[in-house]
Amino acid sequence: MTNLSPRQQQILEFLRAFIEEHDYPPSIRDIQEGCGISSTSVVDYNLRKLEEKGYIRRDREISRGIELLGARGRRPRIIEVPLLGTIAAGQPIPVPTSDRWAADAEDYVPVTEDMVRGRTNVFALRVRGKSMIEDLIDDGDIVFLEPTRHADDGDRVAVWLKDRGEVTLKRIYRENGRIRLQPANSTMEPIYTTPDNVEIQGRFISSIRPSD
Amino acid sequence: MTNLSPRQQQILEFLRAFIEEHDYPPSIRDIQEGCGISSTSVVDYNLRKLEEKGYIRRDREISRGIELLGARGRRPRIIEVPLLGTIAAGQPIPVPTSDRWAADAEDYVPVTEDMVRGRTNVFALRVRGKSMIEDLIDDGDIVFLEPTRHADDGDRVAVWLKDRGEVTLKRIYRENGRIRLQPANSTMEPIYTTPDNVEIQGRFISSIRPSD
DNA sequence: GCGCCGTCCGAACGGATGTTCGCGGCAACG
DNA sequence: CGTTGCCGCGAACATCCGTTCGGACGGCGC
Structure with missing residues (x-):
């Protein structure tokens, strides 16, 4: 060369x-x-x-x-992910539908397309609290979720707790008829509830620590 | 407005x-x-x-x-993370030092600075295998690690197994005198070994699914 | 109508900018 | 020494391009 x-x-x-x-x-x-x-x-x-x-x-x-051109000049494709609100706060988060979700965005988070590769309709939420600290999700981080209604055991999901009127981010496990919502924080206890009290809003994809 | x-x-x-x-x-x-x-x-x-x-x-x-300007024009700061090799393969990976690590890079992965925020010396590795599938790390993904020699229990780390002559990505646990390297894949068994056989190369920060 | 304002039009001016050309220094080589 | 190739210099040229100016059209309020 x-x-x-x-x-x-x-x-x-x-x-x-x-x-x-x-x-x-x-x-x-x-x-x-x-x-x-x-x-x-x-x-x-x-x-x-x-x-x-x-x-x-x-x-x-x-x-x-x-x-x-070349490696240092190649500009990665940037995706603007709509930031819909805050999770683990007292407000419900509407699960976005494909045609109207962007209208609810309070802001957009620019990320490289690698973050959401192969997925459409990804949305972002700001995290409050340290309940997922052991999954490398800290207070103030932004998580990316894909809208879904169902999840496998151990998935990190945003769930709407009907009796509490709030949305929270936890690992979900089904155990003989009830639901265990497990925080990734050994100082916190899991939440036990019933299947009809939870509504899955989205499944965790990835997270970032925003710079501002 | x-x-x-x-x-x-x-x-x-x-x-x-x-x-x-x-x-x-x-x-x-x-x-x-x-x-x-x-x-x-x-x-x-x-x-x-x-x-x-x-x-x-x-x-x-x-x-x-x-x-x-504005949300759709704001260009996030792009960090070029050196991609040093493949993990869970037969080759040892040199832990980079601050002055010479970039020289070993076979490529650079452009990501938004949010991915590595607050950290310097982050490097990237290509993942082979599905041993961490339940941590959302799939075959072909790229993981970002920060160089370190020590880790807490449950951390996802890249460890150099001296007896096998290879590096692997696992969760690490110390259990009464020995080391358990736990894959995040329920179909795979943990590796048990001794502290003097493992050498921690880096701690997991985040991962992406590359687009090409 | 009349004036005001937002928007659009066509042309011209002048500075900004990419390109070209002739020339010169310098090292390598026969 | 002469030639060749690489690199730099300065000036001139032809466009490219941002700006400005006078004018026009239509809606709106008085």
């Missing part, structure tokens, strides 16, 4: 930094100034080299028509 | 599609042509409106100086 000259590495690094900051690519003269190059033709020359070597793609004759 | 005129919605949608496709913003004349508008000044007029209403940000006098 052909190597890069120092100048070319410098330009490539400048490209990354500039796009990161501005969300649009630099002009040739931006690169010239940013890299301390005395002529635009030098920039053009090296950009051609970078294109030959497959590091960038250029749309000729178009200003700022530079795209970064 | 001020609403958007049809023209403004149209332009906003065009902006998203164009950036999605090209990785750089359109020029005013690109928008003009793409939206079937007869004059650049109309585009400029509506872009000003969109800026007033907070949907975009413009760098004046700069070609293609348009940034999308």
